[in-house]
Amino acid sequence: MIALRTLLNICVYSVSLLGVAPLYLYLEPLAQIVLPLAWGAGLIADIRKRPLVPPLPATLISILVFFYYAFQISRTTLVEPVTNILALLLVIRLITAKNSRNYLQIFVLSLFALASSTLLTLSLAFFIFLLLQVGGITSGLLLLSFFHRSPELQLRPPQLRTLLRPLLLLPLGSLLLMFLFFAILPRTQRPLWDFLNPAGSANTGFSERVAPGTVSSMSSTRRMVLRVEGPRQATNDLYWRGIVLNRPVGGSWIRAEAPEESVVRLQGDEHVELTYYPEPGASRYLPTLDTPERVTGFRTRAQEDLIFTQRGHKNQRISYRGISRPGAIIITSKQPESPFWLATGTVSPRLRQTAEELKNRGDTPSERLAALDRFFLAQELTFSVEELSLSDDPVDDFLFVSKRGYCEFFASAYATLLRLLDIPARLVGGYYGGEYNELGGYYRINESMAHVWVEAYLPHGGWQRIDPSLFAVNAEESSLNLRNNALSWSRQMADNIDYLWNKAVITYDFEGQITLARRAGEQLQRFEAKSLLEEGGKGGVVLALVVGGAIFWFILSRRRETPRQRLLHAYLKLLRRRHGITIHEGEKGLLALAKELKDSEAIHFAQIYSANLYRDRPLDAATTAALRDSLRRMRRHKG
Amino acid sequence: MPLRQRDAVLTLLDTLSERYLQGKARSLKLAVITLLARGHLLLEDIPGLGKTTLALALARSLGLSFGRVQCTSDLLPSDITGLSIFDREKGEFRFVPGPIFNNILLVDEINRATPRTQSALLEAMEEKRVTVEGTTYPLPEPFLVIATQNPVEQVGTFPLPESQLDRFMVSTGIGYPPAEVEQAIIRGGSIRDDILAIKPQLTVAALAEAQQSVLNDIYLGDKVVGYIHALMEASRVHPMVLSGISTRGGITLAEAAKAHAYLDNRDHVIPEDLQAVAVATGAHRLVLRPEHEGVAKKGVLTSLLDALPVPQV
Structure with a gap:
């Protein structure tokens, strides 16, 4: 015997816990302290069946709490007071006596609390909490409908078993509905409370300005910035183009309006099509595999130097598709104009002299380029992100004094020298490398992979990628080379789940809905099995086949049962329910079993059944009716 | 009747x-x-x-x-x-x-x-x-x-x-x-x-009538015959058994089961009848392999019977 109230309390306490848990970290200290205490106190009070707080004071406290937080609400702080109100109202309901109305209130408050947590965080945990809570609430509501009629109801094990099936089926139904609504309900294009998701902390990796020599050591985080879905690429092609910096100002390089030139074509390898899922908030520049040909996506904008930016809000999670030709040379409509592309920042006499010497070693740009490469190698530069010297003229210091630096030093020194050699040059910032997730088939790129390299314009060639960091004496063993390390299997798995969640749920928006609707429409118009398969509806078809197969199998297995089998199985099931024993077909003689159980109704059934069966008589209508009648009586008069 | x-x-x-x-x-x-x-x-x-x-x-x-x-x-x-x-x-x-x-x-x-x-x-x-x-x-x-x-x-x-x-x-x-x-x-x-x-x-005539009744009035259905035969087959392939229940043994099993059904006031044999008489009727017919001679024949037959599914549909 188990009290209905106990079951209901289990539902209520787990549901409230699930509702508040994701909010907990964002609550005010008062609520953070009160919440666990009240939860525990309420639980104990309910076990002892002595409510802690009488209804009137509870109502008064509720009103006080409501007004206290209501006055804090303003245009900029809306969510925090509301979440605190929700949590505290829930607390008060938990510690007072509960009638069916109060139970309902707790369910509603818990659901709201969980829903409000999505305004603060968008992690996968929400989904799990939601699944559990939906299960808890639907079961709770079912129990509540009984509770409403007779609050002191006690359930016997057989009754409990009867209840169990709807308790399991109902949440399943609500989940199916949930998935349906998720796919079709309209949603906003922008997050409602985006001020709650402030832009990420200062960028340590990728930045929109290259300024070597301003810090003595670079610490970089492994914060994920981008996932790229697509086939695996050659390691030395993994340059992710983010931004082009074209104007030196003092010791640093910035992005400025360049003289007009348009890209005619790319000259290089075959196409690679990739889908990009950037983490929101990092930068509005959208990285693409170098060299990108075009990018398609709802909120992307292309710039002349093959740089793509995000339109709309920077903190929104988006995805885009891009077509690239790895390592291709960019052919432009005309030669870069000299004054802009040959301008340099401050140049030390030593550097200018070096440039003059290099200039004399060759007449053509390619000869000078070769001479510059040799010079870089001869300088024996070291790639390092630590123990960097601070300097006003970082290029000079890097090339002739300290000879250590990271990619920004290499790139800015190289680009400056190129410009001094009358070769147009620019810096390209982005990422280099990527951890390939074999399970999900995508690259994972984090901030520590931020990188800067150079593009030089060679006449009759076009813009061409050169990575001066590779001239470092320790290029082989430096951190540059460690960027392609594979993740451990477990980390790949965890990352994969996060990736799927983002891909399937978070970035699923209006665009996804449109695609879904359009595809459905197209397929309805020309319904052919072949086109269905081709149109990428593979998943749908497979799913439909699986579901259809399951239904078919279910029907078939039902039909495969002869009437006799159906009767026997019903009988054995009833025995299980009445006596709690599990007997399978053929395990024991029917009559002996019934006699053993001293169940007169079961004996009656077994007698009719075996008399019919063992006398080789067909199962006629009269016998069937008698057997059904016996089963019905067994069902009615439980144990 | x-x-x-x-x-x-x-x-x-x-x-x-x-x-x-x-x-x-x-x-x-x-x-x-x-x-x-x-x-x-x-x-x-x-x-x-x-x-x-x-x-x-x-x-x-x-x-x-x-x-x-x-x-x-x-x-x-x-x-x-x-x-x-x-x-x-x-x-x-x-x-x-x-x-x-x-x-x-x-x-x-x-x-x-x-x-x-x-x-x-x-x-x-x-x-x-x-x-x-x-x-x-x-x-x-x-x-x-x-x-x-x-x-x-x-x-x-x-x-x-x-x-x-x-x-x-x-x-x-x-x-x-x-x-x-x-x-x-x-x-x-x-x-x-x-x-x-x-x-x-009981008179001799009455006993003869009872014997006739067992012989003629008790119905032995195909399902039970199949069950008896399955038991015989199983006894023949059991790894411990050299020779299992013979055909005469099968007939005897069926007759004993019929008599058991008669005593139970049933006009047909059910698998339980067989289960009730099988050990007494069948066990001594088993010839065990020399290496298993120490094993109780009744135990072997009981295990055979337990493993055999009862025909129920």
């Missing part, structure tokens, strides 16, 4: 097991089943547990004639079947019937008789007639042999070969009675005299 004489048989069974043969209900029931199915009974147990009492009580209560043979190694076949002796007065040979010409014959310690005598007896059991010096004499109806053997004493015995064992429908022990029953028996002393005073409860 009610089963003929079933109530009378049941009354007999109840009277015997309650008044005279306390604690032997199981072996008594098996004995009655054997009688109804026209088989023979082998009681395997140590002396002094009431084998003779059982046989005598059965004979008395049925109003049947009772004969007894105490087997020894010098027992001759003619000591059982009887022999022709010369009648001087009439000047011809006259056949003097042996103890076998009784309705119920108790053969005590059958394994002490020589194989020659054993086979003569068993042949008579099977054929239900005796041929002496060219003349065939039919045995009385009903005819039931209750043979006993002591499984413990092995010195100077001629154990029955398996082929002979096959002729007994049922082989069972009697076992010690429960403590309080045994105490009551001790208190009351021997009841041999009481048994001799038992009035017949």
Whole structure:
């Protein structure tokens, strides 16, 4: 015997816990302290069946709490007071006596609390909490409908078993509905409370300005910035183009309006099509595999130097598709104009002299380029992100004094020298490398992979990628080379789940809905099995086949049962329910079993059944009716 | 249709097991089943547990004639079947019937008789007639042999070969009675005299009718036949068994199951009937492999029966 109230309390306490848990970290200290205490106190009070707080004071406290937080609400702080109100109202309901109305209130408050947590965080945990809570609430509501009629109801094990099936089926139904609504309900294009998701902390990796020599050591985080879905690429092609910096100002390089030139074509390898899922908030520049040909996506904008930016809000999670030709040379409509592309920042006499010497070693740009490469190698530069010297003229210091630096030093020194050699040059910032997730088939790129390299314009060639960091004496063993390390299997798995969640749920928006609707429409118009398969509806078809197969199998297995089998199985099931024993077909003689159980109704059934069966008589209508009648009586008069 | 004489048989069974043969209900029931199915009974147990009492009580209560043979190694076949002796007065040979010409014959310690005598007896059991010096004499109806053997004493015995064992429908022990029953028996002393005073409860004609009823009125369905056959098959392929239940064994199983159904007042055999008689009827028919000779045959048959699915649809 188990009290209905106990079951209901289990539902209520787990549901409230699930509702508040994701909010907990964002609550005010008062609520953070009160919440666990009240939860525990309420639980104990309910076990002892002595409510802690009488209804009137509870109502008064509720009103006080409501007004206290209501006055804090303003245009900029809306969510925090509301979440605190929700949590505290829930607390008060938990510690007072509960009638069916109060139970309902707790369910509603818990659901709201969980829903409000999505305004603060968008992690996968929400989904799990939601699944559990939906299960808890639907079961709770079912129990509540009984509770409403007779609050002191006690359930016997057989009754409990009867209840169990709807308790399991109902949440399943609500989940199916949930998935349906998720796919079709309209949603906003922008997050409602985006001020709650402030832009990420200062960028340590990728930045929109290259300024070597301003810090003595670079610490970089492994914060994920981008996932790229697509086939695996050659390691030395993994340059992710983010931004082009074209104007030196003092010791640093910035992005400025360049003289007009348009890209005619790319000259290089075959196409690679990739889908990009950037983490929101990092930068509005959208990285693409170098060299990108075009990018398609709802909120992307292309710039002349093959740089793509995000339109709309920077903190929104988006995805885009891009077509690239790895390592291709960019052919432009005309030669870069000299004054802009040959301008340099401050140049030390030593550097200018070096440039003059290099200039004399060759007449053509390619000869000078070769001479510059040799010079870089001869300088024996070291790639390092630590123990960097601070300097006003970082290029000079890097090339002739300290000879250590990271990619920004290499790139800015190289680009400056190129410009001094009358070769147009620019810096390209982005990422280099990527951890390939074999399970999900995508690259994972984090901030520590931020990188800067150079593009030089060679006449009759076009813009061409050169990575001066590779001239470092320790290029082989430096951190540059460690960027392609594979993740451990477990980390790949965890990352994969996060990736799927983002891909399937978070970035699923209006665009996804449109695609879904359009595809459905197209397929309805020309319904052919072949086109269905081709149109990428593979998943749908497979799913439909699986579901259809399951239904078919279910029907078939039902039909495969002869009437006799159906009767026997019903009988054995009833025995299980009445006596709690599990007997399978053929395990024991029917009559002996019934006699053993001293169940007169079961004996009656077994007698009719075996008399019919063992006398080789067909199962006629009269016998069937008698057997059904016996089963019905067994069902009615439980144990 | 009610089963003929079933109530009378049941009354007999109840009277015997309650008044005279306390604690032997199981072996008594098996004995009655054997009688109804026209088989023979082998009681395997140590002396002094009431084998003779059982046989005598059965004979008395049925109003049947009772004969007894105490087997020894010098027992001759003619000591059982009887022999022709010369009648001087009439000047011809006259056949003097042996103890076998009784309705119920108790053969005590059958394994002490020589194989020659054993086979003569068993042949008579099977054929239900005796041929002496060219003349065939039919045995009385009903005819039931209750043979006993002591499984413990092995010195100077001629154990029955398996082929002979096959002729007994049922082989069972009697076992010690429960403590309080045994105490009551001790208190009351021997009841041999009481048994001799038992009035017949069933006429020979009624018993014959009951036997007819078992033979003709009980329906043996295909499902149960399949079940019996499955048991036989299983006994033949069991790794411990050299030779399993023979076809004759199968027939006997079916007959015993029918008699069990009759006692249960059912006009058809159900698998439970078979389960109830299978060990007593089937176990002694199994010949185990030499390396497994120590294993109890009853255990082997029980395990076979447990593993066999009961036909239920």
